[in-house]
Amino acid sequence: MTDNQPARVRYAPSPTGYFHVGGARTALYDYLLARQTGGAFILRVEDTDQKRFNPEAVADLLAGLRFLGLEWDEGVEAGGSYGPYTQTGRLDIYRKYTKQLLDDGYAYRCFCSSERLAAVNDARQKAGQNPGYDRHCRRLAPPETEARAAAGESFTVRLKVPPAGSITVHDAIRGAVTVKNSQLNDAVLIKSNGIPTYHFAVVVDDHLMEITHVMRGEEWLSSYPLHAHLYNFLGWEPPVFAHLPVILNPAGKGKMSKRETRAPDGSLYPVFVHTFKEMGYLPEAMFNYLALVGWSYDDKTEFMTREEIIGRFSLKRVNASPAAWNYDKLNHFNGIYIRRLSVEALTDRLLPFVRRAGIQADRDTLLKITPLIQERLTLLSEAAEKIDFFFGDDLPPFDLALLTPKKLTPADVPPILQKARAVLARIEFNHDALAAGLKQAAADMGLKAGQFFQPVRVATCGKKVAPPLYGTLAVLGKETVLRRIDQTLARLSE
C-alpha cells in the first residue's frame, strides 16, 4: 500500500488548553503515517509561550492520546535520542542557530520597543498598507547592534526576508503555493526574553529531530513560506508539509469551538477528548470516525479496523476543504462498535459507568443484563438509566398511569396483573416458558400481546420503555417479579 520510507512524524501541541478533537485528528494522522511506514511517532511539547502555559494541559494531552491508543515511540515521557522534547529545554540549541543566522546575515537584531511597533502598525493600517513591521532596525550595522546588545539593551532577533521576488512552497494536500516576499514580515525569531517564537523553534526542532513529514493545522499555511525561507537560510532540506483543513462546527458554518457548549435542550456538545471518554464513546469508534474527518478510503468503505486504517491511510486522499464535525454520525459509529463488542467486553466497559452512576452492580449480574441492552446503547453512559431497576429489591414509586395500555382503562389493569401473576407463579423463568406463558395469557384474556405486556412491564420495571420482557423477567427472577406485581396491585387498591 505504501512505497514510503519509514517516516518520522511528530505531534507538537502547545499545552495551553485541553486536548480537543482537532488536535486528536492531527495526532491520529501523524500516528497513522508513522505506523504505516514503520517509522516513529514523536510527541514534542511546544511550550515557548510561557504566559499561556498550563501544566494541566500536558496531563490531559497524554491521557487523551493514550485513551485513543495513539502510543508514541519517542518524546515526552518516552525519551529518545533526539531530546529534549520540550522546547524550553532546548534554549542552548536555538542560541547556536540564531548566531549562525546573524553571522550569515539572514537575521538581525531589532531594538524597537513594543510601543513603537504598535504605533508603526497603526500607521501602516491607516495608510492602507499591510500591517507589520517597517524594518526600521534592518539597516543597523552589525558592530553597532552587537555593542548595544553587549551593553544590555533589550532586543529581538528578526528574520531578514528577501526584499523582492517570491517563493513557492509545496503542500502535500494542496500542491504548490506561491507567495510574494513583499507579503512576508520580518518575523521575530527570538523574543526579548531569549525564548524562540514558534516559527524558529519548529524549524530547528523538526530538522534536528529528522522529521520527515510535518502535519499541522491549516492556520499555519500562511507562515509556511516564512519557514521555507528559514530552511533555505539554514541550508537544510525541508520535510514534506501537509496542512490539514480545519474542523467546522456541526452546522458547517465556522470553526468548531474549542470550548464546550450546550444545545438549547441542555445537552452538551463535547469537544475535549476527555469529555468524549466520560460520555462513553469507545476509543475504537473515535479512532475510526476521526480518521474519516478529512480523509476517505474510497466511495463506500467506512468501517475499518485500526490495522486497516493504518494500511490504507494516504495524504493524497486527505481533503483540502474543511469538514464539519457530525455528532450524529459519530453516535452511529459508537453504536455499531458497541454492538460489535462481545458480551464480556461490553460488560467490563459498562461496569465503571454503571457504578459511577451509583448502582451497586456486580459483574455476574451485569453479564446477564448486558445482552438485553447491547443493541439499545449509543453511549456507555446511557446504560445506567436503562438497567437501574434490576438492582435493589423494591421499585421506587412510579406513576401508576403508566400501567394503562392504549385503548384500555385503569380498571382493566388489576385483572391483567392478577392473570399475569397467576401464570408467572406456576411457570419456569426461562425465555421460552415465559414467552409461551405470557402470550397464552394475553390470548386467554382476548388482548393483544402489547396490551397485556405493558402493565407487566411497568409493574416489574417501573417504566414503559425497558429491555425485552422475557429476558428481563428471567434476570429479575420469579421471587422479585411476583413481589413487585403484588406491590403494584397493593398500590392500585389503596
Add this chain to the structure above:
RNA sequence: GCCGCAUUCGUCUAGUGGCCCAGGACACCACCCUCUCAAGGUGGCGACACGGGUUCGACUCCCGUAUGCGGCACCA
C-alpha cells in the same frame, strides 16, 4: 485593506474530460419486522455556488464573481 486556501445532497464523502440526467454514509420520511424502545431490512427525499471560456463533450481544465475560512503578534 492585503495575501493565501477552499467551494458536489442539511452533514461527511466518491468522482481526476465521456462509465454520472452524479455513487455511498449519517440525519430525515415511509413501509416491513415487533411485547415497549432499539437493532435490522426495503424504499424515498436530497447536491455538482454563479458567470464566462477551452473542448465533439465538462462535476472534472482555465479565468472572473460570490461566499466561507485562515494569516498579516516579542500567541501558538
